[in-house]
Amino acid sequence: MGETTIIHLSRLIALERRLDNVANNVANADTTGFRARQLSFQEYLSPAKENDGDGKKGRPVSLVNAGFQYPDASGGAIQLTGNPLDVAIVGDGYFAVQTPQGERYTRAGAFTVDSTGRLVTMEGQPILSRSGPITIAAEERSVTIAADGTISSRQRVVGSLRLVRFDGPLQAVGSNLFQGQTPALDIPTGSVRLSVGALEKSNVQNVQEMSRLSELTRSYEQVGGLLKNSQSVDDLNKLGTVPD
Template sequence: MENATYIALSRLDTEQRAMSVVANNLANASTAGFKGEQVLFSDYLSRQSASGLPPGGDIQSYTQDRATFRDTTQGEFQQTGNPLDVAIGGDGYFQIRTDHGVRLTRSGRFERLTDGTISDESGNAVLDTQGNPIRLNPTDHSVTITSDGTIETETGIAGQIGIVTPADENRVHQEGGKLLRAEGQTTAVAAPKLMQGALEASNVKAMTEMTRMMDIQRNFQFIAQFVESEATRQQDAISKIVQNQS
């Protein structure tokens, strides 16, 4: 196999990775708090040591998948009227206690469990500023959440929603459409800006992602055709060599 085919295959591999990321973005275009992802590619340069190379032929450029990064742009706020729905303005994440440990999320679609615990849609407890689950009293019916996350009811203050930021945004990993796993420490946001009765929509622009997907498909098809034509050319060359030697 010639180097041209290897170079083309490296691009095919990265295009396939890009398609997977775009497909995941589209699948979560309506997921509250979801942040779209993009891939970062770069050139991997390989110097050739053979003699008699044509001008410019001493370097080969392969496509390399460097990283996937999240777009942390604020999504639009959508009014819901549900007193337990909360949107974060600016930086920060809610803390959710799951069976696998504490996770972060921007999705503030919360509900009340039978024991009064405020949880996400999967039943995972929402944590306060001390890292403890927030529970309402059985007699609490009127719930007010202030901009700093303080939860007030007719019986008093039930707690304060903890909002944190990870030490390194580049070390935050997606787990499904809503949860994030942060490596390292998190820091409490000193002055969070929360809005009750609203949700932050996904920041994915469906039309933009569809356009990106079509571009990736065209590139993939073009490169695949090139690889196929190269394979045919090599097979024809081998056949001619065998014929000449027979």
Template structure:
């Protein structure tokens, strides 16, 4: 098989993967605290980095892809809602899941049927333990201390990890360390903002532009594959006539 078809097919595969990533980013453009994903590509030469000799049928290159999360901050919107919380600066809220602790910047919290503070997906927000709120007036100060009718009921855990973050997504808004032994450190200062919400860091316009570019690249690679296939078919037919 002509070696050129391998490069075109590699381009098709890489474009399909990138389309999946961009589509997921766009689907979460309105998801609070969502962090967009990105891909990197590296063309690797076959045979330990040696370029194949002209006239061989060896595949000269293939594309290796790597995924990473862009942890840049999204814009912060004032909502005025009591349980909407944003982190001013670096850090994550701690969440208790059935698999253990997870970390998020998605602060659109709510109360469950028992008065427990939970995430939009129903996971318990950690304050060293469950945070139960039974009262009419809820204040959450910049240190994350929760006061209900003037009485303290708990303090939100806000932690951070060394950069660059070695975190992997667990769902669209939760993260867990790639190293299970990683120990987060408490965030110092007064980072919590009540009545505010960090939005997704996805720019719909930028993602749409990249989506169109990737679709065109995919179409170009598809045309190249068809051209190589037509050439191979023509060559076989001509040889057959001889």
């Protein structure tokens, strides 16, 4: 396989990953608390080939290597809902959520109370305070959430939402959950203001992402055409063969 083919193929794979990433952003433009995904790319130099008898050593080939995916840290717009259990974080921070896979974190503050009295996400995942899941007794179901995260019923203070931040990057898990690559750091109560009766919308710039999707599709088709024109039918068949 020639150097030109390898370069075209590398570029095609990188474009495909970018297309998948942008398509996912567009699909989640209306997902509460979703943060647009970005891709990190870097140059990869393939090892130089040994000389082929003429005494000259081949040069390394510069290829595209997709590094890692990371969420855009910018906040989304705040949308008023009037629902007393809807909460948006104003500024930095994440809600802590318990999942079967362990503790995860989210900006999606659309909460509800399940049949057992637990405060949960719309997917049924328990919302955490510093002492664990938040449970509301049947006679206390009329609850309010204050701007500092304190949850109260008419009878008592039920608990306080656990808010955390991270010094390192986050990894997206699903549509609006994240897991940290560094330990979660608890934010003191009252240090971050919450907007009650509101939700943070996705931070996806839909027009920009749609334009990017169109540009990437054209680039993919162009590189695919170059790859096809640079190869014989037999070589293309080899590229398309997937080992068992």
